[in-house]
Amino acid sequence: MVPAHQGGGVMRVDLLTESVAGLDEALAAVDAFDRALVVGLLRPHAVQAAGLTELADAVAGTPLAGRVAEAAEKAAAGAASEDHFVALAAARTALVGSVHDALMERVEAATGRSHAGESVPEPPEPHPANLLVAARSWLADLARCGWQGIDHEVVSGSAAVVSAMLPDPDLRRLATLLDGFAAELAASCPGSALERVPVRRWADLWSRAMVLTVPGAAGVPVTGMVSGRLLPLGVDVQEHATAVQAQVHAVFEPADGGASRLVRGCVSVPKPDTIVGAGLWQLLRPHMSLLAAVSEGRSMDLSDMPVTAEGDLVWSDARARAGAPADAFATARVALSTASVSATAPLDRHPARIAAPVFLEGYSSQQDDDGLTFTVADHRLAVDTDRIPTAGPLTPEAVAVSRACIGLLRWDAGEFTLQPLAVETTVRKKLTAIHAGAWAGGTTDKAGARAEKAATDAGTMLRERAGRLLRK
Amino acid sequence: MSDWERSSTARVVPPARPRKLAKVPFVELADGRVQGVVSSGSDIERVYVSSVAAGTFAFACSTNNNRPCGGARGSFCRHIRTLIDEAALQYGPERVARYLRLDTDVWGTTEDALAVAMIATGPPRGDNAAAASVFSRFLRHLAYLELAPTTAPVPEMQWFPPTRAVA
Structure with missing residues (x-):
């Protein structure tokens, strides 16, 4: 039985579990390229060359075709320039973008919400490029090493670039990305000893950073x-x-x-x-x-x-x-079901960027070894409770016994999931709303106040040190 | 590929666990060492730069003005032991032991056993060559406090969801 929905829009979970035409094929080409990055492109073997070709073939019918084919050929010969790496990153970004678009069509059909129809204009004039060139050169080094070839020396090459970029608001996006990426790589050195590699994730971060080194790419006016x-x-x-x-x-x-x-x-x-x-x-x-x-x-x-x-x-x-x-x-x-959705900037067309607000009620929940799932009208939706921030009153346990949920619909590793933002649940026979972000503006909650005190002490200590040492 | 391998948001590094920063304002697992900055117990103006190398457990401790620490001649001084304890709090003892290549059979599972297990191997005294770079990394770390916030969206952060898992 489909729950009656006061707002008129009923979430069609069934549409989220059906397969999407063409999605597996697009991601297979992405995976082929991503596997080439695991070993690195310094001296590629036949398998990696095939992966590069697969990526190039997948964009053969697009305006990128010529440049990507050339880049794939050069990279397969171990002779890719930085521009060739940018072309490969762009091809991967375009393919993942098509996956995003197909998934968003599903999200819009499932939520009954429509597009506002506006498109995203071109970014404004490019930023001076010195630091972007330095970042690109580091990313090219990474691609040559491969994830299995990284060591502290290669990874630390990003530190100076990131430090120089962070204070500049126009470069903040790329700087923040490189900083988080480099920290993961540093914690994973040496690559030769890695038991497993986050293949798609690191290829995502690498290609996104590479595309952001193109002047103007980060601007959303x-x-x-x-x-x-x-x-x-x-x-x-x-x-x-x-x-x-x-x-x-x-x-x-x-x-x-x-x-x-x-x-x-x-x-x-x-x-x-x-x-x-x-x-x-x-x-x-x-x-x-x-x-x-x-x-x-x-x-x-x-x-x-x-x-x-x-x-x-x-x-x-x-x-x-x-x-x-x-x-x-x-x-x-x-108000949620009738609100329209905005367009997505070309570079933000990526499944990881999908975060569609939804409202669910009338579900049953099941907890097993794989985690929590909600069942709505016989269709199961996995609930990503790991994303609930620890500094807040919402817990996975509260989500499991909830009756209504505001969340973000997301997609990762082949399936849609629900990230809870708030739930309605019964506490001492009273219907209560619990918000993940309840402590955002401050809290009088006992556990919250304790967490605030500890955090204040840590912040004060660091600021005191900074005041003493940074301006000497 | 496994689900983890084809996840865009696979968690690779567990977040730091909260700890008090009075004694050790900075500790990191980097450059093949557990290294950081330890407050002097007596002089608020003075800090010690301490480190222990992975594999050999070669240790070093000196002030930020490059004077050697009197306690770190034969073995780990108080600063180094405090540094290791705080590293275990921040990163979890297993991760610190793994980084130091400390045999898990030797040190057991309690946090304070990490330093004890290394001392038992009779670690050599290292040189203080890295002190300047560790201290400058500490200053870089503090400089993050001075960077301005922005209300312009950073879509790249979508790749970095929080996790409730602890180190």
Whole structure:
């Protein structure tokens, strides 16, 4: 029995479990290339040459065909230049992009939401390229070594580039990516001793970084200013050892009465690796008042807030003020299914970037060795509880006994999963909402206050050291 | 390929575990060493740069002004032992032992046994050549506190989901 849905939109989980035509073929070509990167392209063998050819063949019908065929041939001979590596990365990015598009069609069909129809304009003028060239040269070295050939010397080559890039806001995206990537590689040295390699992940990070070394590739221009009411749904946190980002997913209702749309507000910052847990919220909190609104269960009123064609608000506290109380579950039940979805920038067309807000209820849950699954109308959806941040009141146990869930629909390793952002559950016979991001703006919760205190102490200690040592 | 091998968001490095930073503001597993910076117990202006090499357990300890530590002549000084303890807290004892290539049969499973097990092998004294680079890595680490936040989206962070798994 399909649950009756107050908002009118019923999530069609069945569409998420059916196979997608052409997806396996596209990913097979991606895998073939990715396996070549495991061994490296310094002196490729026949198997790797075949992998390169498979990638080139997969884009043979596209405008990239000529350049990629040449790049594959040179790389197969162990003679690829940095430009050839960029061409190979671009081909892989295009293929993965087609996988993204096919999956997004499914997401839109399953949620019943439609596209706003806007396309993403070209990025603005390119940034001076010295550091980009240095980054590209390091990435080319990596491709030649292969993941099994990495050692400390090769990996440490990124440190100076990352340090020089991080302070420049225009280079922050690539710097943050390289920093997280290099830390993983450093922790995995020497590559010759690796028992297993995260084949697709590292090829993803490598090709994305390679494409971002093309001047201007990282720019997603602001396309407008919006005024109206912002209704938060929940917070998604992303972190690596030296960076954190919080992304608030929300429904935006324009003041002019236009159609509502899904938007995101985000804030990110580089960090020392010893700042973790509640310390992440402490770093982010002062820079986006939206986090406090989420914790307090409020809407926000925006006036002339810049927004990109992708639906990302470029947040400025001066353009937002706290609004009336707004329950995220009310928003999810009433406003979510009719909000439109924004276009995706060409470079962001990747399955890992899919994060579609959804609302589910009337499911049953099962816990087994593989983790938690929700069953909706006889169709199973895996629940990714590992993504729930530790600095918050939501736990995998609470998700398992929940009755309703706001989450993000994601796709990885061949299947759709649900990342819970908030659940409704019964606590002492009372229906209670628990939000993963409840501590974002601060907390009076006992466990939360303890975590905040420990994080404050760590932050104070590091700042005291920095004050004493950095300006000598 | 396994699911882990074809996952874009496979977790490769477990996140650091929270710890108090007063005694050891910085410790890392890098350059083939467990290395870091240890606060002096008596002088707030002074810190020690301490390290233990993987495999040989060759140890070194000196101040940030490159004066040798009086305690680190025959074997691990107090600073080095504290460094190893804090490394075990931050990264988990198994990961530290693996990085140091310390035989797991020898050290058992408790955190404080790591330093004891290495001392028992009679480790050699190393030179202090790396101290300057370790200290500059510490300064680089602190410099992260001074970088400005941004509210422009960083889509690359989608590849770095959090994990509840601990080191």
